Amino acid sequence: MSITNALPVAISGGPDLPQRRHLTTVIPGPLSQELLARKAEAVPSGVGHTVPIAAVAAGGGVVIDADGNSFIDLGSGIAVTTVGNAHPAVVAAVQEQVARFTHTCFMISPYESYVAVAEALNRLTPGQHPKKTALFNSGAEAVENAVKIARKHTGKQAVVAFDNAYHGRTNLTMALTAKSMPYKSGFGPFAGEIYRAPTSYPYRDGLGGPDAAKRAISLIEKQVGAENLAAIIIEPIQGEGGFIVPADGFLPALVAWCRENDVVFIADEVQTGFARSGSMFASSGFGIVPDLVTTAKGLAAGLPLAAVTGRAEIMDASHSGGLGGTYGGNPIACAAALAAIDVYENDGLIERAVDVEKILFSRLEELRSRDARIGDVRGRGAMVAIELVHSGTSEPDSALAAAIARACIAAGVIVLTCGTYGNVIRFLPPLSIGDELLHEGLDVVAEAMATI
Ligand SMILES: *Cc1c(COP(=O)(O)O)cnc(C)c1O
Numbered sequence: 216m217s218i219t220n221a222l223p224v225a226i227s228g229g230p231d232l233p234q235r236r237h238l239t240t241v242i243p244g245p246l247s248q249e250l251l252a253r254k255a256e257a258v259p260s261g262v263g264h265t266v267p268i269a270a271v272a273a274g275g276g277v278v279i280d281a282d283g284n285s286f287i288d289l290g291s292g293i294a295v296t297t298v299g300n301a302h303p304a305v306v307a308a309v310q311e312q313v314a315r316f317t318h319t320c321f322m323i324s325p326y327e328s329y330v331a332v333a334e335a336l337n338r339l340t341p342g343q344h345p346k347k348t349a350l351f352n353s354g355a356e357a358v359e360n361a362v363k364i365a366r367k368h369t370g371k372q373a374v375v376a377f378d379n380a381y382h383g384r385t386n387l388t389m390a391l392t393a394k395s396m397p398y399k400s401g402f403g404p405f406a407g408e409i410y411r412a413p414t415s416y417p418y419r420d421g422l423g424g425p426d427a428a429k430r431a432i433s434l435i436e437k438q439v440g441a442e443n444l445a446a447i448i449i450e451p452i453q454g455e456g457g458f459i460v461p462a463d464g465f466l467p468a469l470v471a472w473c474r475e476n477d478v479v480f481i482a483d484e485v486q487t488g489f490a491r492s493g494s495m496f497a498s499s500g501f502g503i504v505p506d507l508v509t510t511a512k513g514l515a516a517g518l519p520l521a522a523v524t525g526r527a528e529i530m531d532a533s534h535s536g537g538l539g540g541t542y543g544g545n546p547i548a549c550a551a552a553l554a555a556i557d558v559y560e561n562d563g564l565i566e567r568a569v570d571v572e573k574i575l576f577s578r579l580e581e582l583r584s585r586d587a588r589i590g591d592v593r594g595r596g597a598m599v600a601i602e603l604v605h606s607g608t609s610e611p612d613s614a615l616a617a618a619i620a621r622a623c624i625a626a627g628v629i630v631l632t633c634g635t636y637g638n639v640i641r642f643l644p645p646l647s648i649g650d651e652l653l654h655e656g657l658d659v660v661a662e663a664m665a666t667i
Contacts, residue, residue, distance in 0.1 A: 218246055218249070218250055218269050218271065218281045226271055226272045226279065227272060227301070228272035228273050228274040228279075228300055228301035229274035229275075229299075229300070229301040229302065229303055229306065230274050230275040230299055230302070230303070230647060231274065231275075232272060232273070232274045232275055232277055232279060232285075233277075233285065234275045234276055234277060234649055234652055235277070235285055235652075236277075236285060236286065236287045236627040236628065236652070236655055236656075236659075237283075237284065237285040237627070238284050238285075238626075238627045239282060239283045239284055240282045240283075240284060241625075242267065242268065242284065242624060242625050242627075243267040243268055243269075243280075243282075244268075244280065244281070244282025244283075244284060245282060246269055246280075246281035246282050247267065247268045247269040247280050247281055247282055249269075250269035250281065251264075251267055251269070263397075265620070265624075265631065265632075266286075266624055266629055267624075268280035268281075268282075268284065268286070269281040269282075272301075273288065273296070273300035273301060274299060274300045274301045274302075274647070275299055275300075275645070275647050275648065275649070275652075276288055276299075276644060276645060276647060276648030276649060276652040276653065276656075277652070278300070278629060284627065285627070286624075286627050286628060286629050287627060287628045287629065287648075287652055287653075287655060287656040287659070288300075288629050288644065288645060288648070289628060289629055289630050289631075289642050289643065289644045289653075289656050290629045290630065290631045290643050290644075291643045291644060291645045292517065293486070293512065293631065293643065294454070294486045294491055294512045294513060294598065294643045295512045295513060295516070295517055296516060296517050296645050297489055297490060297491055297512075297513040297516070297555075297559075297564070297597070297645060297646050298513075298516050298555050298558045298559065298562075298564065298645070298646065298647065299516075299645045299646070299647025300517065300645065300647075302516055302554070302555070302558060302647070304554040304555075304557065304558055305516045305517075305551050305554045305555055305558075307554070308550040308551055308553065308554035309518070309547055309550055309551050309554075311550065312328070312546055312547050312549075312550035313547050315546075316546060317545075317546070317547060318542070318545060318546065319546070320541055320542075321350070321539070321543065321544045322536075322539045326546055326549075328546055328549035328550055328552075328553060329350060329544040329546070329549050331549070331553055332348070332350060332520075332522070332544070332549045332552045332553060332556075333347065333348035333349075333350070333522075333524075334348075335552075335553070335556050336348045336510065336522055336524040337524060339495050339496070339556070339560075340496060340498075340505075340508045340510075340524045340525075341496055341498045341499045341503070341504045341505065341508070342504035342505075344504075344526055344527075345526070345527040345528075346524055346525060346526060346527055346530070347524070347525070347527045347530035347531065348522050348523065348524040348525075348530075349522065349523050349530065349538050349539070349543070350520060350521065350522050350543050350544030350549070351520075351521040351522065351523070351540060351543045351544075352519045352520070352521060352540065352542050352543060352545075353383070353511060353519060353521050354382075354383055354483075354485035354486075354509065354511035354512065354521050355382065355383025355384060355385045355388040356383075356385070356521055356540070356543075357485065357509040357510065357511055357521035357522060357523050358382045358383055358387070358388050358391065358448065358481075358483060358485070358509050359383075359385060359387050359388060360523050360538060361446070361448070361481045361483075361507045361509050361523045361525075362374055362387060362391075362445070362446060362448070362481075363533070363537070363538070364479075364507065364523065364525070364529060364530060364532055364533060364538070365445045365446035365479035365481060365506075365507065365529070366445045366446075367532040367533050367537070368445075368479060368528075368529045368532035369445045369446070369477060369478070369479060371442070371443055371444055371445040371477075372408045372443065372445055373408045373409075373410060373439050373440075373443045373444045373445060374391070374408060374409050374410070374444075374445055374446050374447070374448060375409075375410045375411070375412050375435055375439060375444060375446070375447040375448070376391040376392075376393070376409060376410075376411055376412075376447075376448050376449070377393070377411065377412055377413070377414040377431070377449050377453075378393055378411060378412070378413050378414045378416075378456075378635075379393050379394075379414055379416065379453050379456030379457060379459055379635045380392055380393045380411075380414075380448075380449070380450065380453065380456060381393070381394070381398070381450070381453070381454055381455030381456055382448065382450075382483055382485075384398060386405065386406050387406040387409075389402060389405055389406075390405035390406040390407075390409040391409055391448060392455075393411065393456065393635065394455070394456070394635055410435070410438060410439045412431040412434050412435055412447075413427070413430055413431055413434065414427070414431070414449070414453065414459065414461065414465075415427035415428070415431075415459075415461035415462045415465035416459050416461075417460070417461075417462045418459075418590065418591040418593070418602060418609070419609065422462065423462050423463075423464065424461060424462035424463045424464030424465035424466075424467075424468065425464045425465075425468055427461070427462055427465050428464065428465050428468030428469055428472070429468075431469065432468070432469070432472050435447070441476035441477070441478060444476070444478045445478070445479060446478060446479040446480070446481050446507075447469060447473060447478060447479075447480060447481065448481040448483055449466070449469070449480075449481070449482065449483065450482075450483045450484070450485075450486065450487065451466060451482055451484065451487055451492075451496075451497035451498050451500070451501055451503070452486075452487050452492060452497050452594065452595060452598065454485075454486035454487065454598075454633065455486075455633050455634075456633070456634065456635055457600065457602065457633055457634035457635060457636075457638075457639040458593060458594045458598060458599070458600035458633065458634075458639060458641050459593070460593050460594060460595060461501075466498075466501045466503045467501070467502060467503055470503045470504070470505070473506070479506045479507060479529060480503075480505050480506045480507070481505060481506065481507045481508075481509065482496075482497075482498045482503070482505035482507070482508050482509070483509045484496050484497060484498065484508050484509060484510050485509055485510060485511040485512050485521070486512055486598070487598065488508075488510040488511075488512070488513055488514065489510070489512075489513030489514060489555070489556075489559055490513070490559050490564040490565045490567075490568050490596070490597075490646065491512075491513055491568060491596055491597055491598050491643070492568070492594075492595040492596040492597075492598055493565065493568045493569045493572055493595050493596030493597070494565060494596070495559065495565060496508065497595065500595060505525070506525055506526050506529055507523055507524070507525035507526070507529060507530075508523070508524045508525060509521070509522070509523055510522045510524065513555070513559075514552050514555065514556075515548045515549075515551040515552040515555060516551050516552075516554070516555040517551070518545075518547060518548040518551040518552070519542075519545070519548055520544070520545070520548035520549065520551070520552050564646050567597075567646045568596035568597045568646055569596060570650075571596065571597040571644060571646065571648075571653065572594075572595060572596050572597065572599060574650065574653055574654065574657075575594070575597070575599040575642055575653075575657075576592065576599060578654070578657045578661075579592045579599065579601055579642075579657075580592050582601070582660075582661055582664060583601070586664055587606040587607055588603055588604060588605070588606050588612065588615060588664075589601045589602070589603060589604075589664075590602045590603065590604035590609055594641075594642075597642075597643060597644055597646060598641065598642070598643055599641070599642050600633070600634075600639045600640060600641040600642065601639065601640050602634065602638060602639050603615045603616045603619070603638045603639070603640065604638065611634070611636030611637070611638035612638050613632075613634075613636055613637035613638045615638070615667065616632045616634070616637060616638045616639060616640050617632060617637070618663075618667050619640055619660065619663045619664060619667060620632050620640060622663035622666070622667060623656075623659055623660055623663050626659045626662070626663070627659070628656045628659040628660065630642065630656075630660065631643065640660070644656070
């Protein structure tokens, strides 16, 4: 019998779920434990999980498990359900499309929703130049394709990624990703012609943006050479690497150097895109216009969809048939994306992200003023993090971050960790969360900090 069949009542998600933190068992409860035991038997241990529950419904600002526990969601499934889980407009769009047709393969028989998603992304991404968009299934696949397109356009091969970068788990994107454990260790050999440059990490390098850019560009010129370089790829705010916000001027200097040197500037906005950072795309917040933008996480509110959007002349570099994939731009995912994009644009989600930023910063800065283990509070919009260190030093304290996250989860609040050193706790609430619930979640974080 399935877990949902074992539940006393049929449960559906969305914003009508009671918006409260409520624990009926210790975590994990018995039904969750049952599922986790089945998982351990059926799913390889390489596929981990951080919140030990069997999720059965979610919406607004909560996730419900099979045992009836209601968690405050400060993770949005890693910045995916930004409009809210099971948002009614997304549910309706998906239901309508799934009953019409589920798949034709866009490369066989095109359909309107794919084209409409492309038009929307061409309009919404930074810059007024002519743009085109190709759709894929995952963030990693979008990054792979952005690199293919940049290489074809420039006729060059080298790609520069940065310290603390995260771009995915496929072979090429593992090579682009910085952190060995857990993303790369033992999985080589990795794709060739990938080089790594130092990023801007104001808390740790103390450099202003222009100096950090000079350092990176000098290394690129000496160790790679612009004449060999197809693209540089960077997350405008580094996500898995620790919500690192570069110093002012760093990104514009890199973009200017790329323009002068026939190098494609790829902004990986897979995590920062779609209102998350307090603007539709984080690039706009830094005043830059990338040549190519990769998107995924927030794009289709949980359905698998990703995109590469960019300058038409670069996007058109590939011969016909060179880009695509069986499922890329699946019609159900496109229907979800069109509904989600409508919510981003018309339900004030950018303003909501700015409000959430104010709450997160005021609460977390207040915590930091009382606790020397919080070395830094940083981020933009509804992506804000605290970096934990040993008191009075800048030595990363990953054990503390893990203990805080565990304590929060045990108390009914889903928080995620990140960071090259694993010492960062990140807050990525859905923008559908209410102020009260957000404050309650942060109360729990403060309590955990106080008791550990
Ligand atoms: C999550 C992420 C990816 C990979 O996306 P998947 O959909 O997991 O393949 C790539 N880049 C960034 C910045 C991400 O945050």
